[in-house]
Amino acid sequence: MDQQEGVILVTTSLSPTSSEETRALIEADHGLILAELEQNIKEAGPYYIGKGKLEELKDLIHKLEADLVIVNDDLKGFQLRNLERELEIQVMDRTHLILDIFASRAKTKHAKLQVALAQLQYGKSRLIGSYSLSKAAGGIGTRGPGEQKLELDRRKIDSQIHQMEERLKKINKQRKQQLKQREKSHLPVISFVGYTNAGKSTIMNRLLGEESDKQVFVKDMVFATLDTSLRSVNLLDKRPVILADTVGFVSHLPDSLMKAFQSTLDELKNSSALIHVLDGQSENLQRDYKETLKILKTLDLLDIPRLTVFNKVDHPSIRPQVILPRPDHPLYYSAYYDPVEKLEKEILKVLGDQWVHEEIRFSFQDQDLLSQALKKYPQADVTYDAEGSVLKGDFLKEDWKRWRRDQG
Numbered sequence: 269m270d271q272q273e274g275v276i277l278v279t280t281s282l283s284p285t286s287s288e289e290t291r292a293l294i295e296a297d298h299g300l301i302l303a304e305l306e307q308n309i310k311e312a313g314p315y316y317i318g319k320g321k322l323e324e325l326k327d328l329i330h331k332l333e334a335d336l337v338i339v340n341d342d343l344k345g346f347q348l349r350n351l352e353r354e355l356e357i358q359v360m361d362r363t364h365l366i367l368d369i370f371a372s373r374a375k376t377k378h379a380k381l382q383v384a385l386a387q388l389q390y391g392k393s394r395l396i397g398s399y400s401l402s403k404a405a406g407g408i409g410t411r412g413p414g415e416q417k418l419e420l421d422r423r424k425i426d427s428q429i430h431q432m433e434e435r436l437k438k439i440n441k442q443r444k445q446q447l448k449q450r451e452k453s454h455l456p457v458i459s460f461v462g463y464t465n466a467g468k469s470t471i472m473n474r475l476l477g478e479e480s481d482k483q484v485f486v487k488d489m490v491f492a493t494l495d496t497s498l499r500s501v502n503l504l505d506k507r508p509v510i511l512a513d514t515v516g517f518v519s520h521l522p523d524s525l526m527k528a529f530q531s532t533l534d535e536l537k538n539s540s541a542l543i544h545v546l547d548g549q550s551e552n553l554q555r556d557y558k559e560t561l562k563i564l565k566t567l568d569l570l571d572i573p574r575l576t577v578f579n580k581v582d583h584p585s586i587r588p589q590v591i592l593p594r595p596d597h598p599l600y601y602s603a604y605y606d607p608v609e610k611l612e613k614e615i616l617k618v619l620g621d622q623w624v625h626e627e628i629r630f631s632f633q634d635q636d637l638l639s640q641a642l643k644k645y646p647q648a649d650v651t652y653d654a655e656g657s658v659l660k661g662d663f664l665k666e667d668w669k670r671w672r673r674d675q676g
């Protein structure tokens with residue numbers, strides 16, 4: 269939505285989520301909710317809602333001078349068109365709403381392209397819905413100009429989709445290359461996952477330090493973050509890791525969006541640990557938790573060690589609801605008030621035994637190796653003697669083994 273538009277929200281017993289979540293999405297898209305209409309239906313008809321409700325909706329649109337109707341469910345192409353024809357104003361379904369928010373938030377080329385592709389795929393599926401319906405109803409040889417136009421539109425969209433997929437492939441290839449480069453540094457990657465607006469970016473900024481120029485974008489709105497931001501940081505001042513902030517989840521993320529953001533989401537697979545951040549003040553904590561786990565499962569990420577942070581527990585009187593089954597590593601936390609060390613210690617626990625505290629000797633022939641080591645671990649102590657140098661500090665086991673092996 270470009271400016272604040274008056275919205276009537278329609279929720280039925282078939283809607284996949286509560287109207288509350290959709291209200292938050294509408295507000296995030298700058299909509300002003302004028303009224304909410306509910307209906308108990310068993311099956312969606314040609315207008316999705318029943319005839320009686322449709323009349324009620326029409327009256328309400330006139331009375332409140334609404335600009336837009338949003339249906340809290342996914343509509344078929346023909347339902348969408350039937351509704352728009354009957355109501356004479358724009359009708360949006362849930363997927364369209366989420367895509368709209370993503371489109372207004374996307375900033376980088378990669379995010380913009382992923383969203384544009386999802387929008388095209390959405391548009392295409394709505395056209396096909398109507399096309400196949402008219403064919404079924406009319407039979408062969410009775411296609412009117414309307415259907416021909418749809419067929420044309422569909423072909424046009426197909427070619428646009430193809431072009432975009434090619435461009436996206438190119439960008440993804442470049443990103444993979446960058447990822448490989450990063451993997452060479454052998455630093456553990458820790459990725460933030462969880463519901464949108466839970467506080468992932470805020471926590472990441474705490475870990476980066478308030479003064480840091482590496483800070484990421486934080487805002488009290490859904491889908492503030494769309495692109496992955498990677499930042500290196502030393503946990504407890506001496507253990508280097510890479511933090512990855514990424515797009516937040518919402519229940520029933522549209523398929524087209526999941527597909528378009530596949531490459532962004534796939535990057536999560538390279539993580540050594542996940543930090544699942546929840547809004548501890550949420551009234552739907554169990555739902556937020558389950559939905560994120562469901563997405564993690566779809567993305568095949570459940571085997572990665574995970575820290576579950578119940579964030580926004582700003583005061584002892586705030587008691588997050590009990591989550592069942594209980595997560596392996598829970599942490600009750602406030603990104604506003606708690607010391608960051610509390611979080612760092614828990615992250616290191618979840619990462620497990622990846623570091624050793626060791627002393628390692630580098631002979632005079634191995635000074636190249638020593639300078640590499642110092643570049644990666646600038647905080648280690650180095651002392652020199654007649655035979656070379658000794659480096660002392662916390663190292664990743666892999667590095668430590670490699671240095672011992674590579675010594676001449």
Ligand SMILES: Nc1nc2c(ncn2[C@@H]2O[C@H](COP(=O)(O)OP(=O)(O)OP(=O)(O)O)[C@@H](O)[C@H]2O)c(=O)[nH]1
Binds near residue numbers: 471493545580602
């Ligand atoms: N009260 C309270 N608010 C917090 C806390 N942590 C974060 N917030 C607020 O929650 C809102 C969302 O924070 P973000 O860090 O942008 O959330 P996010 O999970 O990155 O959200 P997306 O990028 O949209 O997925 C902001 O207004 C933060 O200031 C906390 O510990 N306590």
Ligand SMILES: [Mg+2]
Binds near residue numbers: 468469470485513
């Ligand atoms: Mg964020």
